Amino acid sequence: MKIDHVIIDDEFAEAFRMWAARLIVTATDEYWVDIAAQEVCGYGSSVIGCDAEAGVERRISAEESPDGRPGAALMFFAFNAKALAKALPNRVGQCLMTCPTTAVYDGMPDVTTTEDSARIDVGKLIRFFGDGFQKSKKLDGKRHWRIPVMDGEFLVAESVGAIKAIGGGNFLICGTDQRAALDAARRAVTAIAQLPEVITPFPGGIVRSGSKVGSRYKKLFASSNDEYCPTLRSRTKSKLHKGVGAVYEIVINGTTQAAIAAAMRAGIRASIGEGVISISAGNYGGNLGKFHFKLHELLAEDANG
Amino acid sequence: MSGYTLTWRASNTAAPTDGSTLRPDTLGSLDAATLAQHPVNACASASTSATLGDLFNITGAPGARLTLRNAPPLNGLGTRMKSGELIIEGNAGGELGASMAGGLIRVTGSAGHRAGAPAVGSKRGMTGGDIVIHGNAGDFTGMRMRRGCIAIAGTCGKSPGFRMIAGTIIVGAGALDHPGLEMRRGTIISLEAGAEIATSGRFAEDGVFDTSAVVVLRLLLRRMARLGLPVDRAKLELGRRYRLYSGDRMELNKGEIWQPTAYPA
Numbered sequence: 285m286k287i288d289h290v291i292i293d294d295e296f297a298e299a300f301r302m303w304a305a306r307l308i309v310t311a312t313d314e315y316w317v318d319i320a321a322q323e324v325c326g327y328g329s330s331v332i333g334c335d336a337e338a339g340v341e342r343r344i345s346a347e348e349s350p351d352g353r354p355g356a357a358l359m360f361f362a363f364n365a366k367a368l369a370k371a372l373p374n375r376v377g378q379c380l381m382t383c384p385t386t387a388v389y390d391g392m393p394d395v396t397t398t399e400d401s402a403r404i405d406v407g408k409l410i411r412f413f414g415d416g417f418q419k420s421k422k423l424d425g426k427r428h429w430r431i432p433v434m435d436g437e438f439l440v441a442e443s444v445g446a447i448k449a450i451g452g453g454n455f456l457i458c459g460t461d462q463r464a465a466l467d468a469a470r471r472a473v474t475a476i477a478q479l480p481e482v483i484t485p486f487p488g489g490i491v492r493s494g495s496k497v498g499s500r501y502k503k504l505f506a507s508s509n510d511e512y513c514p515t516l517r518s519r520t521k522s523k524l525h526k527g528v529g530a531v532y533e534i535v536i537n538g539t540t541q542a543a544i545a546a547a548m549r550a551g552i553r554a555s556i557g558e559g560v561i562s563i564s565a566g567n568y569g570g571n572l573g574k575f576h577f578k579l580h581e582l583l584a585e586d587a588n589g
Numbered sequence: 590m591s592g593y594t595l596t597w598r599a600s601n602t603a604a605p606t607d608g609s610t611l612r613p614d615t616l617g618s619l620d621a622a623t624l625a626q627h628p629v630n631a632c633a634s635a636s637t638s639a640t641l642g643d644l645f646n647i648t649g650a651p652g653a654r655l656t657l658r659n660a661p662p663l664n665g666l667g668t669r670m671k672s673g674e675l676i677i678e679g680n681a682g683g684e685l686g687a688s689m690a691g692g693l694i695r696v697t698g699s700a701g702h703r704a705g706a707p708a709v710g711s712k713r714g715m716t717g718g719d720i721v722i723h724g725n726a727g728d729f730t731g732m733r734m735r736r737g738c739i740a741i742a743g744t745c746g747k748s749p750g751f752r753m754i755a756g757t758i759i760v761g762a763g764a765l766d767h768p769g770l771e772m773r774r775g776t777i778i779s780l781e782a783g784a785e786i787a788t789s790g791r792f793a794e795d796g797v798f799d800t801s802a803v804v805v806l807r808l809l810l811r812r813m814a815r816l817g818l819p820v821d822r823a824k825l826e827l828g829r830r831y832r833l834y835s836g837d838r839m840e841l842n843k844g845e846i847w848q849p850t851a852y853p854a
Contacts, residue, residue: 312801351807352827387804419774419843421757421805422736423812428805436802 285580285587287553291525291562292579292587297454297548298567299575302337302361303368304449304539305404306391308344309380310355317343320386321356324379328360329486332495332506335371337361337451337537339483350389351439357391359483361451361537365402368446373409376440381410381431387439393426395445402447407440450575453482453536453544456494456512456564457555461529464559466490469532475554481543482536494533497568509533509566525562533566541575549582590674591652592617593624595645597660608663608682609708613655613673613692621647662701667694668708670718683727684708689737691718693816699724702746705739705756706732713754715739723819731758734775738812742819750777753844759813761820765846772837772844778809779848780824786848792836797850800827806847824849 285292309324311317321340328338337360344355360375362368380386388406395401407429411418414431420442421428427442457472459465473489476482484490499507510520512531517524524531534551538544552563565579580587592613608629610616616624625642641647645660653673657666664682667675672692683701686694687708700722705715706729714734721740728746731739734756744763753772760778764785768777769792779786800806810825818825834846 310804350811351804352811353801353804353807385801419845421776421808423808428808430803430805436798437804439804439808 285583287556287563287583287586287588290556290560292552292583293523293562293564295565295579296567296570297452297565297577297579298570298573299450299452299454299544299577300573301575302331302363302449302451302537303365303402303446304359304361304537305368305372305444305446306341307358307360307372307376307380307444308350308355308389308391309358310344310349310351310353310387310389311383312353312385314354316383316385317354317356320380320383321358323383324375325358325485326379328375329491331361331363331367331451335362335374336368337483337485338375339485339489339537340477341483342477342480351387353387359391359537361449361483361485365404365446369402369404372404372444373406376406377410377413381413381433381438381440384435388441389428390426390441390444392445392447395447400448401445403443404446405443407442410440447539449537449539450541450544451535451537452573453538453548453575453577454533454566455548455552455579456531456533456566457560458512458524458528458531458562458564460527460559460561465530465532468555468557468560469534471557472534472551472555475550476534476536476547479543479547479550481540482538482547484534484536486533486535489534491533491535494531494566497572512564523564528561541577544575545577545582548577549586552579552583553586590654591650592654592656592674593621593647593649593652594656594658595641595647595660596658597645599659601644606663606682607665608660609665609668609684609687611655611657611663611666611675612668612670613653613675614671616641617653617655617673618651620651664701665708667692667720670694680724681722685722686715686718686720686739687711688713689715689718689720693718694720696720696722696724699743700726700730702727703729703732705730705734705737715756719816721816721818731756731775734758738809740813740816740818750775750844753777757809759809759818761818761824768846769837769844771840773841774843775845776805776809777844777846778806778831779846780820782829782849782851784848786834786846788834788836788846791838792834792844792846793838795833795835797830797832799830803831803833806831 325338341357349355494509495506662680662682680698685704725743726745753775
């Protein structure tokens with residue numbers, strides 16, 4: 285299969301069950317929204333070593349936001365609800381409460397506790413920082429904690445909703461060289477950023493060090509994806525087409541299979557261009573993750589006649 | 590939202606004093622015939638209580654909204670209601686929404702004393718829901734309220750929030766005469782810059798703040814706009830600065846009174 289001149293490998297992305305939560309963060313202006321997002325989503329690329337995978341889902345205008353100030357919807361993914369329950373209060377307390385002018389709201393307010401969803405305590409835990417001076421206000425059934433801080437009050441939702449979601453949708457952009465592959469990857473991430481219900485948690489949305497399961501070193505459970513490393517072409521079972529000099533991976537986490545599929549499609553289409561030789565996807569043979577995204581199925585309508 | 594409309598019969602000569610059984614959550618599910626037979630307590634100058642059908646023309650169908658039209662100011666409307674909407678086209682008497690737990694009461698005219706206060710036999714006033722009064726309210730509005738919101742577009746009488754436990758009272762106009770007297774927690778907001786707030790030293794001034802520094806004010810102001818509180822739009826502007834008074838210093842000292850400073854030019 286080809287789209288324009290680009291080879292679409294007959295591969296599939298293998299993704300996994302994760303849990304996701306969404307925070308709405310507002311601040312006095314866009315600058316502080318950016319700082320808050322940067323800080324709270326930092327060290328949030330992969331649950332291989334981070335407590336959560338985090339990213340900006342979308343920006344929120346002042347008119348749309350809960351308090352009439354500019355904001356952003358941020359999503360956090362972890363292995364399970366318990367892991368989210370540990371990560372979120374930490375991140376909110378250390379990165380958002382500390383950030384000037386922020387307020388934090390529940391981005392999934394209709395979520396209740398079921399087998400597939402949970403409520404995660406956030407403000408309920410952080411309120412104790414107020415040392416007895418904290419107050420709360422219950423509006424429309426939702427409690428907001430008001431913690432006195434040096435620039436006024438930090439307003440934070442008592443709890444946030446979390447749902448079963450999916451992590452690890454992906455595709456690999458194989459280009460002639462680093463510049464071409466990176467430009468294509470940035471086009472892909474820009475296209476994906478327009479879509480709801482998904483994030484690309486790696487730096488700038490892009491992974492340069494894609495991994496495989498296992499390692500010759502017993503203590504490591506992941507190691508460099510040597511089949512896609514161009515400098516190892518002659519020394520490994522390379523999957524690289526001729527002429528590929530650099531590969532970048534886009535990893536997509538989302539609330540549903542449909543959301544991830546839409547993001548993969550949009551990202552791959554946007555990446556097609558000069559200097560791109562092929563598109564592939566990463567998997568583990570299909571036995572680890574239960575969500576499979578087959579490139580040829582996803583892109584059937586875009587393929588050359 | 591659908592529901593019944595009860596229109597006061599012009600031919601009525603006697604008015605009941607107690608409207609406390611008029612609640613949308615209990616009456617709204619009845620069929621019209623049963624509704625018409627529903628007794629109304631303590632008719633002022635009759636030896637027996639009347640029925641709704643005696644006093645009102647009943648139109649509409651079962652639903653979550655109950656509208657009273659052209660009735661005299663009945664006391665205790667919406668007492669202990671838990672859900673639904675009670676719309677009073679006209680004035681309401683005293684004890685409006687006494688010990689209510691949820692839903693919305695809207696009064697297009699004014700309300701009497703002790704809106705949101707405890708019902709007979711209760712220690713606590715309202716514990717949830719909203720009361721929106723388009724006109725003025727009487728004395729002791731929000732007395733011993735525990736939660737919920739009372740929003741008044743006009744003025745209110747003496748001691749709004751007297752012995753308030755928590756919740757929110759918003760007053761659109763006029764001075765506040767001993768607001769929050771003996772309040773434990775809760776929020777009272779005056780929307781009128783420059784109006785006198787007489788607290789007799791039981792509250793201390795903590796300073797002036799942007800609403801971006803105390804974001805809950807923005808949430809409350811936006812909520813008032815959504816609830817359709819009929820005040821000048823400028824009074825619900827998010828860009829105003831507010832002065833904070835904390836007290837009652839003779840009680841828990843966790844209550845707050847907010848008043849805007851002059852609107853920035």
